[in-house]
Amino acid sequence: MNQVEPWVVLSFSSIIFMIGFTGILIRKNILVILMCIELMLNAVNLTFVTYSTLLQDMAGQMSVFFIITVAAAESAVGLALVIAMFRTLRSVSTEEIQLLRE
């Protein structure tokens, strides 16, 4: 077998997706959580590109283009929010976000 089966590539991208998913659940540092979101977006992008090759259709690669744009916008706004949060709370830990509880 001199070929990589499509399901291996798709499983690889789900492994990366699940690593990002676990990171979001267990990490407290909000910067690392944003990085894990980027990991998950990348895993989905790889699934799109794999299916684009598999189905010989370009719609998948167009979707990836738009996802990359949205990811750039998302991380810019997300990091601005992190800076705003750091100015208010002097911390980047999600445990400190409890202003509504007080």
Added chain:
Amino acid sequence: MELSPVFFYVFGALAIACALMVVLAKSPVTSAFSLILVFFAFAAIYAMLGAHLIAALQIIVYAGAIMVLFVFVIMLLDVTRDTGEAGKPHPILMALSVLAAMSLLAVFVWAFKNTGTPAILGPFTTEAITAAGGNTQVVSELMFSEYILPFELTSVLLLGAIIGTVAIAKRQMSAARKGGGK
């Protein structure tokens, strides 16, 4: 698929190892640099899958722009200092998270493995793409013909993101100035 097994497994192992480093590293700087390696490994896999434009965009936008933004914010906030005492998560929460991820992964792998080969294929075979001038030309022509409306909407989205980012930063700045004046 014209994917070379050796290179796929090399870059796949690199990506998985670096993704684990992103999650497990103590310092956010280590996470950021591992994430850059993950992006490069992904770009290599995109290129091997024939998506040359996406591979280039991956390096330019993700490794070039987004990660510079991340590293810049880490530098700005100087968070390397106060991550040491940010406690580990509850062990039960950690075990449940890993369990949930593992079971979802099993479902995904099962689904991908048991999906049959697609019956309807699109017109973009490798030969057709080569004849039309390569992946970049094909994607670009589609982007400015069939996908012109989403493409234009993307610019509106980016404008909204710019205004939002400036608004968030500006309100904080004026609040800080007011607080400093008192």
